[in-house]
Amino acid sequence: MSTADTASGAAPAAPVRRPGLLRTAWRFHRTKIGVVLAGAVLLVAAAGPFLSPFSPTEGAGMPNSASAAGTLFGTDEVGRDVFSRFLHGGYTLVTIAVASALAGVAAGAVFGIVAGYLRNWADELIMRTNDMLLAFPQLVLALLLLSILGPKVWLIVAIIALSHANRVARVTREATLKVVEQDFVKSAEAIGVPRWRIMAAEILPNITSPLLVELGLRITYSVGTIATLSFLGMGLQPPQADWGLMINEGRTAITIQPWAVVLPVTAVAVLTIGANLITDGLSRASIGIDRGVEK
Amino acid sequence: MTGSEENADTGAAAGRGGTALRVDDLAVVGHPSEVEIISGVSLTLERGHILGLVGESGSGKTTLGLSLLAHCKRATEVSHGTIEVSGNALTGLGEKEVRRLRGRAVAYIPQSPASALNPALRLRTQLTEALHEWDEQERGPRADRVREVLREVALPDDDAFLARYPHQLSGGQQQRVAIAMAFAGYPDVIVMDEPTTGLDVTTQAHVLQTIRSMTRDYGTAGVYISHDMAVVADLADDIAVMYKGEVVERGAAARVLAEPEHPYTRRLLRAVPLLRTEGHPEPEELPEAPVLELSGVQAGYGRTIVLRDIDLEVRRGECVALLGESGSGKTTLSRSVAGLHTQFSGGMVFDGEVLARSSYRRTPEQRRRVQYIFQNPYEALNPRKRVRELILAPYTHLAGKPKDPDAVVARALERAALPASYAARYPEQLSGGERQRVSIARAISTSPDLLICDEITSALDVSVQAEIVELLRNLQDGGMALLFVTHNIALVSNIAQKVAVLNKGEIVEHGHVGEVMARPRHGYTRALIADTPDFELSLPPSDADLQAPEAAGQ
Numbered sequence: 072m073s074t075a076d077t078a079s080g081a082a083p084a085a086p087v088r089r090p091g092l093l094r095t096a097w098r099f100h101r102t103k104i105g106v107v108l109a110g111a112v113l114l115v116a117a118a119g120p121f122l123s124p125f126s127p128t129e130g131a132g133m134p135n136s137a138s139a140a141g142t143l144f145g146t147d148e149v150g151r152d153v154f155s156r157f158l159h160g161g162y163t164l165v166t167i168a169v170a171s172a173l174a175g176v177a178a179g180a181v182f183g184i185v186a187g188y189l190r191n192w193a194d195e196l197i198m199r200t201n202d203m204l205l206a207f208p209q210l211v212l213a214l215l216l217l218s219i220l221g222p223k224v225w226l227i228v229a230i231i232a233l234s235h236a237n238r239v240a241r242v243t244r245e246a247t248l249k250v251v252e253q254d255f256v257k258s259a260e261a262i263g264v265p266r267w268r269i270m271a272a273e274i275l276p277n278i279t280s281p282l283l284v285e286l287g288l289r290i291t292y293s294v295g296t297i298a299t300l301s302f303l304g305m306g307l308q309p310p311q312a313d314w315g316l317m318i319n320e321g322r323t324a325i326t327i328q329p330w331a332v333v334l335p336v337t338a339v340a341v342l343t344i345g346a347n348l349i350t351d352g353l354s355r356a357s358i359g360i361d362r363g364v365e366k
Numbered sequence: 367m368t369g370s371e372e373n374a375d376t377g378a379a380a381g382r383g384g385t386a387l388r389v390d391d392l393a394v395v396g397h398p399s400e401v402e403i404i405s406g407v408s409l410t411l412e413r414g415h416i417l418g419l420v421g422e423s424g425s426g427k428t429t430l431g432l433s434l435l436a437h438c439k440r441a442t443e444v445s446h447g448t449i450e451v452s453g454n455a456l457t458g459l460g461e462k463e464v465r466r467l468r469g470r471a472v473a474y475i476p477q478s479p480a481s482a483l484n485p486a487l488r489l490r491t492q493l494t495e496a497l498h499e500w501d502e503q504e505r506g507p508r509a510d511r512v513r514e515v516l517r518e519v520a521l522p523d524d525d526a527f528l529a530r531y532p533h534q535l536s537g538g539q540q541q542r543v544a545i546a547m548a549f550a551g552y553p554d555v556i557v558m559d560e561p562t563t564g565l566d567v568t569t570q571a572h573v574l575q576t577i578r579s580m581t582r583d584y585g586t587a588g589v590y591i592s593h594d595m596a597v598v599a600d601l602a603d604d605i606a607v608m609y610k611g612e613v614v615e616r617g618a619a620a621r622v623l624a625e626p627e628h629p630y631t632r633r634l635l636r637a638v639p640l641l642r643t644e645g646h647p648e649p650e651e652l653p654e655a656p657v658l659e660l661s662g663v664q665a666g667y668g669r670t671i672v673l674r675d676i677d678l679e680v681r682r683g684e685c686v687a688l689l690g691e692s693g694s695g696k697t698t699l700s701r702s703v704a705g706l707h708t709q710f711s712g713g714m715v716f717d718g719e720v721l722a723r724s725s726y727r728r729t730p731e732q733r734r735r736v737q738y739i740f741q742n743p744y745e746a747l748n749p750r751k752r753v754r755e756l757i758l759a760p761y762t763h764l765a766g767k768p769k770d771p772d773a774v775v776a777r778a779l780e781r782a783a784l785p786a787s788y789a790a791r792y793p794e795q796l797s798g799g800e801r802q803r804v805s806i807a808r809a810i811s812t813s814p815d816l817l818i819c820d821e822i823t824s825a826l827d828v829s830v831q832a833e834i835v836e837l838l839r840n841l842q843d844g845g846m847a848l849l850f851v852t853h854n855i856a857l858v859s860n861i862a863q864k865v866a867v868l869n870k871g872e873i874v875e876h877g878h879v880g881e882v883m884a885r886p887r888h889g890y891t892r893a894l895i896a897d898t899p900d901f902e903l904s905l906p907p908s909d910a911d912l913q914a915p916e917a918a919g920q
Contacts (some may be wrong), residue, residue: 137801254740255748258808261704261725263733272759276750 092280095356105348112342116161123155127312135324147321157334159312163224164301165342168293171228174268174288175235175293182236184270184278188251192352198244209234210299215307226307231296235289242285246278255336259363272349280357287350291343303339384452386587387411392447394429394438403429403442404611409557411604416581416588418596418602420634422827423798426611427591431557431908434589435472436464441468452554460519470499473548475558482682483532489543490528496547515546517584538569538678542576549580556581559591566691566853571897574601578838583764593827595638596856596899601624605895608630632655637832641858655683657847658703658716665695665710667700672698673871676712680816685848687879689894690868697741699868700820700851708713717815724744734764736807741821743801747793753779753804754789774811782807783837799830803837810841817841819847823857834863858882867891 098365124143130150137145142318143154182201186194204212213230220226250256251274257267299305301315314335322329381460387486389409395402404426411417421427432443449456451471456464468474473496476482481880484494493512500508502695513523521527528533532540541561548556562570578601581588592598598605598621606616607628615628616763624630663676672695690696697798701707703714705725707865713722716736721727727735747756759773760770768774776786782803793801802822809817819838823831842848850862858879865882867890868874875888886892 074402233637256737256743257706258740258746258805259760261706261731261733261738262764263728264760264763273748277748 072080080184085242092283092353093357095360096352097354098099099355101324101348102352105350105352108341108345109349111346112161112338112345113165115166115338118160118366119158120256123158124127125152125155126158127156128310129259135328137328137330138161144334145328147317147331148324148327152178153317153328153331153334155196155320156312157314157338158315158332160314160317160335161338163293163307163311164297164339167224167228167231169201170248171231171297172235172286172289172293174228174232175289176239180211180275180278180282182240182244186240186241187247188266188270188274190251190258194244201240203279204237209296211316213300214303214305222300222305222308224307226295227297231293234296236301239285239289242281243278247274251272267310280353284324284350284354286356287346287353291346291350293340294339298335340363375529382714384413385411386452387589388448388450389434389447390450392430392433392449394426394442395443395445397441397443401447403613404433404608405446407447407613408442409606410614410618411587413554413585413587414582415603416578416590416601419591419604419608420593420598421608422593422634422829425608427593427608428559428601429611431474431559431589431591433878434555434557435468435474436452445451459652459827467876469496469548469551469553471553472555472557473551475544475548475556476539477563479537479544480532482544483540485532487532488529491797492532493528493543493547493550496550499551499604505550511550515550518549519546520572521546525912536569541565541569541573544575545580546574549584549586552584555587555589556588557591560868562595562597562735562832563589563592563594566632567855567894567897568691570597571841571899572897577601594899595634595828600899637829638855639832639835639860641830643899654682655718658849659713661713661715663699663702663710663712663714663844665698666706667698667709671871673702673710676873678866678873678876680847682815682847683769683842683845683865685842685863687862688849688851688868689853689855689858689865691853691894693870694868695871696851696853696868697820700738700818700849703849704736704818705733706738712785720881725891728766734812735815736818737807737812737814737816738818739805739820739822740804742825742877743798743822744809744825746805747801747913749793751792752789753791753793753796753807756793757789757811760808764812777806778807778811782812783833797828797830799833802826802834804832806837806841810846811879813890814847816847818851820851821853824852841915855894867894882899 128151130146130153132142132146132150134146134148134150134199142152144157145153147153182197186197212234213227216230216310217226226294256269256273259273264273297306297316298315299312302319307317309320317335318332321328325332386411389407392407393402393405395894409417415764418426419430429439429442432439433450434449436449436457436459438444444457447457451467453470454467456467459467459705462879493516494508497511500511502508505511512528516523516527521539521542532801533541534541542840544561561577562573565573574597577588577590580586582772589604590598592782602619604616605619605622606613606629607622608614609628609630615626615631622631623635623884625686626635632853639777656681658678660676660678663673663678664671678686681852688696688699698707702710702723703721705721705728708723710723716732719732721732721736725733751759754775757778758768758771761774761778772789775789777786779786784800784803784807788796788800788804793804796804802825805822817838823834827835835857838850848861852858861878864871864877865875865879867882867888869888869890875882875891882891883895886895886903
């Protein structure tokens with residue numbers, strides 16, 4: 072019969088797989104633009120320290136001069152080269168942003184999957200604790216802890232990661248609930264696969280799309296929060312070069328030396344817009360907008 | 367053409383005669399791949415006639431049905447051909463003109479009434495919306511028309527009913543509201559996309575009756591899309607068979623059913639399970655103890671009890687069918703046996719040992735010997751894993767790491783009648799039938815003694831269903847015991863030796879299949895059998911066309 076035919080005969084060529092999330096996202100123009108924008112800023116942050124004409128802390132001329140000799144964008148309020156400080160200032164910001172976003176998404180994913188899958192007292196405990204933390208304004212909490220413990224880099228990462236974890240946990244839990252209802256999870260339960268392995272091997276691979284989207288979003292938010300903390304004086308401390316700090320230091324002299332503010336503001340804005348465009352492309356790809364008819 | 371041949375025998379409709387629908391050389395393409403989803407489709411349909419549009423999923427039935435409404439799904443468009451409704455061309459019209467014609471010239475009854483009705487609107491609002499082009503001066507108030515059409519579909523027409531929300535109706539009532547909405551504006555053509563798929567047989571019989579009388583009385587031409595040959599044979603005047611986007615055969619229903627010309631039509635017809643079989647040879651009662659023995663099982667969710675006093679035995683090499691409509695508790699029972707539903711009491715003995723309620727409390731050996739196959743093959747396989755992993759991971763968990771993993775996978779696939787090369791595929795590269803075979807391969811890789819099949823063919827086309835049933839029969843011959851849960855009474859005759867009929871959580875009838883089918887004792891069983899469309903096959907039993915190689919690949 073027909074069944075035997077397929078079994079014994081040559082198998083038909085496998086139909087083409089639908090391209091993965093990243094490849095689908097790459098088809099959108101917005102994703103490409105986003106990658107170019109964010110990539111440019113990341114390049115400045117990564118390669119900047121090696122290219123800067125001056126040390127970020129050495130004096131290069133008269134303070135607050137927009138056209139000091141030998142400098143591209145003039146000097147800041149204590150006479151340091153604005154361009155060199157700009158090139159040095161992105162590295163820490165980007166590292167802290169990526170580290171805290173990664174840590175936050177990872178922690179949030181663990182909490183969200185556990186809560187969404189187990190659905191028992193663990194769910195209640197995790198989600199209610201989460202609600203409590205969410206009710207506390209993010210920035211106020213950060214300022215409180217930083218003023219008690221002092222502005223340390225690891226503390227900044229931890230605080231921002233924590234505030235991400237709350238929000239990521241909520242999203243992950245919802246995504247998990249959808250997957251948990253599917254029969255392949257029940258199938259694993261029926262043969263007694265340990266719960267932790269069901270979470271790691273059955274559920275996690277099926278919620279990577281929302282997690283990737285979250286990661287993009289969280290990096291963007293981290294950049295904003297870190298810049299804000301630095302501006303408020305609770306982030307990185309002078310004389311370190313940092314974009315948030317530069318905005319704070321340069322704002323008083325903005326009319327005579329605008330570059331000290333314009334450069335870091337532009338960089339932060341471009342990075343944020345770029346990351347958002349990438350995230351937008353990813354989320355469009357994951358929900359299948361504009362997929363069309365393939366095959 | 368097809369319709370005019372038998373214009374004479376349709377009573378009321380014949381008087382209003384004339385062609386309602388004419389489709390000529392229609393093609394729809396999808397972007398960006400420019401694949402032709404349907405091509406070269408030509409149809410004609412008289413007023414008062416119903417055209418059954420049959421074919422398996424993916425054959426383009428729905429695409430054709432929607433194009434008759436001048437609607438194309440996202441990223442598709444009509445690339446060629448014309449559609450005429452009562453002499454007016456639908457193709458090439460602007461969005462605004464098309465919208466005016468919808469509901470008045472062409473109307474649509476969707477597959478799932480639950481998702482077609484807006485849950486936030488009362489019935490009155492929704493039904494009145496369907497009359498958006500109604501001329502009150504000429505034809506009287508809309509409200510009167512709404513009540514009239516509700517009476518015609520045998521629903522109450524009082525204010526209390528009109529003030530209800532869709533969720534306050536049963537599935538059958540919802541579908542009749544959808545029918546009322548479609549017929550309200552006296553359309554020339556009505557497109558019905560598998561409108562009875564989600565309904566149980568009793569409700570299905572009512573809905574089909576309503577559709578039949580409404581099309582006759584209104585002189586509306588109906589296009590009834592379905593993959594269920596038995597329903598179409600019951601309802602349609604003409605039949606068009608679609609295969610891979612083309613109409614491969616069309617003609618008067620009686621002719622197509624009696625003398626199908628195209629090989630695919632023949633295969634489709636032969637795949638329909640017969641309601642009444644002679645029954646299988648009654649197996650002698652073997653003295654050995656049953657593999658599974660349930661006694662006085664009672665199960666529920668919280669305080670609601672859905673199963674009462676269930677006594678059931680399954681022996682080696684035997685298939686016991688558990689027949690019941692939705693809500694009868696059949697899935698709860700099968701999940702209890704599988705260890706997925708733990709809120710039950712009563713005796714559950716597997717091969718002489720009491721089964722713990724949760725699968726996690728059972729011994730590894732028990733978990734290996736009881737396997738479960740799920741209803742929906744589209745959800746039962748983890749989309750992120752290859753077939754090889756899908757089969758190997760449970761195998762490794764239950765039977766330990768195999769010495770030769772490739773041999774394990776190949777053997778399991780072979781027993782499920784799939785080529786070994788499928789091991790490298792992901793679920794999305796498989797058709798529905800192939801996915802269900804992978805589920806079966808996964809379940810039987812560890813050589814279980816009891817296989818629980820929960821409605822495993824209900825999401826599949828009839829032709830694929832027949833293949834899966836064949837596969838299960840072979841497994842059973844190998845000594846496996848089967849608990850086959852289904853709502854499809856025709857399937858029971860074709861696979862099971864014994865049947866237990868489940869109604870509202872209780873077994874109302876239990877016995878050998880041949881006996882129950884021929885002489886049902888309980889009223890509920892009798893009603894079930896009477897409501898199932900009976901389909902007598904008049905084809906010779908064997909034919910070379912059955913060898914068509916595409917059969918398993920669809």
